[in-house]
Amino acid sequence: MNGLPADMGHTRQRCVLAALLVDANRTVPVDQLVDRVWGERASGGTKGTLYGYLSRLRGALAAAGGVRIVRRSGGYVLETDPETVDLHQFRALVVRARADGDERAAVLLKQALGLWRGEAFATVDSPWFRDLGQTLERERFSAELDSNDIALRCGRQAGLLPGLVARTEEHPLDERLAGQLMLTLYREGRSADALSHYGRTRRILAGQLGIDPGAPLLRLHQQILTGDPALAVPGRGATAGPRPIPPAGPPTGPSVLVPRQLPASPRWFTGRDQQLAELTKTLDLPGELGGGMTISAIGGSGGIGKTWLAVHWAYENLDRFPDGQLYVDLRGFDPSNEPVAPAVAVRGFLDALGVEPGAMPVDPQAQTGLYRSLVANRRMLIVLDNAADADQAATLLPGSATCAVLVTSRRRLTGLATAHGAGIMTLDGLTGPKARELLGLHVGEERAAAEPEAVTALLDHCAGLPLAISVVGARAAAHPRFPLAVLAEELADQSARLDALDAGDLAANVRAVFTVSYRALAAESAEVFRLLGLAPGPEIGLAAAGSLIARPAGATRAVLRELETVHLVRQPVPGRYQLHDLVRLFAAERAGEDQPEESRRQALRRVTDFYLHTAYSGDRVLGPFSHHSLELGRPADGSAALTLPDQSAVMAWFRTEHVCLLAAQRLAVDQEWDVPAWQLARVLDGFMWRQGRLHDHMALWRTGLAAAERLHDVSVRAWAHRRLAHACARAGEHDNALEHARLALRSAEEAGDAGEQARVHDVVAWAWARQGDDRQALSHVRHALRLHRMGDDPLMVANAVNGVGWYEARLGDYEQALAHCEEGLAIHRRRGFRDGEACTLDSLGYIAHAAGRHVEALVHYGHARELFHDLGNTYEEANTLANLGDVHLGLGRHDEARESWERATGLYRAQHREKDVERLRTKLEARTTTEVTGRPGDG
Known part of the structure; x- marks a missing residue:
């Protein structure tokens, strides 16, 4: 610095x-x-x-x-x-160099490359830095090639050779670099070495990528063979560098036409601005030494709008392709026809290019060669629509650097990316305003604006699929006087939704479009696809999917990869798989018809057991001192639960899977599996408690209570009523909390369980405290303590002692409160119970702050917050952060107070605790008023 x-x-x-x-x-x-x-x-x-x-x-x-x-x-x-900053300085210098003349550009590039000091981020181990390092190395390499080109154009190749040789060893597939080395060798009088390097490059390209050198390198090779004067050093010959590509335009001769084969542009197109810009960037035509043909492969499920995007982009960019546009529908997923043979497509291209029948070669390979010759050096766009696979499309690639190729397919064409450097684009559904805009184009903006709720419902049912939105639009347009709400009501029925998404022909029938992709699957993949449609939750992890289909991880990953390749399944993050909402309906429909009932039931039991047994083992890691054992039955054959190694992994798994876990509980109820339904509530309780998911917590226990009551087990019923009472109290439902506590106490007394009765009194105390009645709360928690002391559970005693201390402090009896809380803290630390330790430290922080010992309060609250954070208990962490803000304020640390309150507010918002958010907002606004005016605010 x-x-x-x-x-x-x-x-x-x-x-x-x-x-x-x-x-x-x-x-x-x-x-x-x-x-x-x-x-x-x-x-x-x-x-x-x-x-x-x-x-x-x-x-x-x-x-x-x-x-x-x-x-x-x-x-x-x-x-x-x-x-x-050297990185930004490097990039700025490169940009300026590429916009300047050769002499000035050479100086700027030398400055830019001089900023480098070895490999970027070589000692850093995070994936992001590794990726960035690779990106920067590519930028550096590109700048080096630019510098080499300038040196060759200006006749300053002396000294380039050692660096070119070294770089070629590092990048043997780079044709631009190969051309620079060949030209330098030729100018050094080493023509044989230049030709030898061409042969080596050609062999490497063929062996590793299965391709021949591009047109610029082929041309340079021919120029070296013939000793073309254009390769001479400037000042000793006519030009500097290889002969330029001939001007754009069709080869001369009356037999070659300018084809315009694109189908009609889609009438209604919206929502793909980012993808259009990406295509424009990918399909920029290099047309220079080392450049190659540019290819973009657009993938996505049926009805997602691949062809619309390709054709719309083509019409927006017609001026870039003055020599014509070729188009073929390869019918890779046509329900009524076989895929188009490449030879048939080539013959169609030759007809479009004006080749007379008498001049048409008989041999298919010769026809392909003639096609590539006719489009060489022409600025043309080739659109290969609906390709079955990469091989079908690869046969039709032109090979010329001046051509651009657009390929669409329901299959991910990874082969084109590997062998030909194609850019891969995957389309997802339309979201938000773009989906609404597309529907508005069909039905009219005034009609859409008149029924906003119906429009929202229609778009929800279409789940962003452009084909579905268009079908809905077409059906609505056919009955312009019908309310849109009528159609929305029809689509609301999931069992009939695919029937409703039919506009009368195969091209406008969502079910038919999905059926084509489904029928193309192998038998194993089709079965897995059907079962995925039944899985609980909006997505599924790899391990859960393995239990669902009863396959090990490797086999599961392989079949999911196949479904992902044909865009029936998507993987938004590693190891998590989703089906589009309508695809899920279709998969479930196929499962109902093509999968035996017993097979479906077994698959659902396997995945339910996966969630239950994995959550059970995770809950034991979170609460190793649970003294209320839960005996699980043996999991179904083929169900393989995860073993999560530590608390961090457990919390991460619960956060990822909590929606699916709740869905699994609902599935268990639907299947009348009351024991797993009740047990899932038990094993999810600790996570829900820590995370402050109030509404999910109540829903969990309402479902668990319903299952518990059907089991006719009084102990189970007592537990369920108590946990639901606690969840209701947390959510502010005081009357419901007391009613469930009353029923829990009655069941506990019926069971003769004094420990459970004590725990109910703990909950009742908490419920009264939430209402601000600390005396009632203290009375109940003292009763709980008396019952706990008669038992043999020291941790429950410690919790109750802390509770007594807390309510005593709330009532102003700080000396007695301190004694109780210190007693509780000692027990928790002796037993290693970090949850109880954190809660008791929070109580001690409150006592110290109330007694005016702010520094001591800061220490206690700080330790409590760290423990809550490490435990993943964001509910209590938010409360402690709010309290820390109060202590900071008492110490005159205004910035620290604001930061603590802001962080607490963020957690409160995530937990939908609006009253707490409002309470802190008032404090924050008061501090803002004080900071601006110098006077305390009204809050």
């Missing part, structure tokens, strides 16, 4: 600085910072560590004028002059 080295701390802390420097002057969200620096190694406490690093970096940067780390909404930004 200021020309002098500065200590930025250890490697991980320097990584935080680098992650901000890469996006200098732009806000980087906190989650992105964590992902960039820690990647998969992030844990529950990582954000706390990050805040510590940022604090230390702020201090280290304080001495650097014009450099600072600023907290913004949602993240952090490093403010500095980009020219002081």
Whole structure:
């Protein structure tokens, strides 16, 4: 800094600085910072560590004028002059060089490349930094090639040879680099070596990629063979460098036409601005040494709009292809025809190019060769629509660097990317305003605006599938006087939704479109697809899918990859799989018809047992001191539960799977499996409690209670009523909480379970405390303590002792409260129960703060917050953060108070605790008023 080295701390802390420097002057969200620096190694406490690093970096940067780390909404930004950052300076110099003349560009590129000091981020181990390092290396390599081209054009190839040879060993497949080396060797009088390198390059391309060198390298090879004067060093010959590509335009001769084969442009098209821009970027035609044909492969499920996108882009870019556009529907997924043979497609292209029948070669390979010759050096677009696979499309590729190719397919054409460098694009459904806009184009904006609720319902039922939206639009347009609500009501019935999405022909029938993809599946893949349609929840993980279909991980991954390849399944994040809502309905429909009932039932029991047994083992990790054993039956054959290694992994799994776990409980109820339904409530309770998912928690126990009552087990019923009472109390449903507590107490007394009676009194105390009646609460928790002391559970005693201390403190008896809480803390620490330790530390923080011992309160609250955070107990962490803000304020630390309240508010919002959000908003607004006016605010 200021020309002098500065200590930025250890490697991980320097990584935080680098992650901000890469996006200098732009806000980087906190989650992105964590992902960039820690990647998969992030844990529950990582954000706390990050805040510590940022604090230390702020201090280290304080001495650097014009450099600072600023907290913004949602993240952090490093403010500095980009020219002081070598990465941004490098990129700016390269951009200026590419816009300037050769002499000035050579100087700028030399400056840019001189900024490099070895491999970028070589010692950093996070995936984000590794990817960035590879990206920067590609940018560096591209700048080097630009510099080489300038040197060759200006006749300054002396000294290039050693670097070119070394780089060629590193990049043997780069044809642009190969051309530079060949030209340099030729100018050094080593024609034989230049030709030898061409042969080596051709063999490597054929062996590794299965392709021949591109047109520019072929042309350079021919020029070297003939000793073309155009290759001479400038000043000693006519030109500098290889002969340029001939001007755009069709080859001369009356027999060659300019084809215009594109189908009609879609009348209504919307919602693909990003994809259109990506196609434009991908299909820029290089037409220079080392360049190759540009290909973009558009994939997606049936009805997603692949052809619409390809044809719309083509019409928007007609001026870029003055020599014509070729189009063929390859019918790869046609319900009534076989896929088009490549030879038939080539023959159609030759007809379009004006080849007379008498001049048409007989041999199919000769026809393909003639096709490629006719389009060579022409600015043409070739659209290969609805390809069955990569092989079918590859046969029709032109091979010329001046042509662009658009391919669409329901199959992911990875082969085109591997062998030919195609850009792969996968289309998803339309969302939000874009889906609404498409429907509005069909039915009219006024009609859509008149029934906004019906439009929202229609779009929900179409789930963003453009074909479904268009079918709905067509049906609505056919009855312009019918309310849209009538159609929305028809689509609301899931069992008949696919019937409703039929506009009268195969091309406008959602079920028919899905059927084509389904029938193309192998038998094993088709069965897995059907079972996925039955799985509980909006998505499924790899392990759960393995239990559903009774296959090991490798086989499960392979069959899911096949379904993903044909776009019947998508993988939004690694290891998580989804079916489009309408595809799920179709899969479930096929399961009902093509899968035996017993097979369906067994699959559903396997996946239910997977969720139950995995959650059970996870809950034991979260609460190893649970003294109320739950005996699970043996899982169904083929169901393989996960073993989660530690608390961090358990919480991550619960957070990922909680929606599917609740869906599994509902599935168990639907199947009349009351024991798993009740047990799922038990094993999910601890997670729901920690996360503050209030409404989910109540729903969990309402379902669990219904199952428990059908089991006719008084102990089970007591437990369910008690946990539902606690969930209701947390959610502010006081009357319901007391009623369920009353029923729980009655069941516990009937069972003769004194420990359960004590736990019910704990809940009743909590319910009264939520109403502000601390005396009632203290009375009940003292009764609970008396009952617990008669038992043999020291942890329950410790919890009750802490509860007594808490309510005593609330009533102002701080001395007695302190004694009780310290007793509870000692037991929790002796037993290693971190949950109880955190709660008791929070109580001690409250006592110290109320007694005016702010520094002591800060210590207790700080330790409690750290424990809650590590435990994943965001509900209590939010409360402790709010309390920490109050303590900071009492110490005059206004910035720290605001930060604590803001972090607490974020957690409250995530938990839908609106009253708590409003309470802290009032405090924050009061502090803002004080900071602006110097006077306390009304709050």
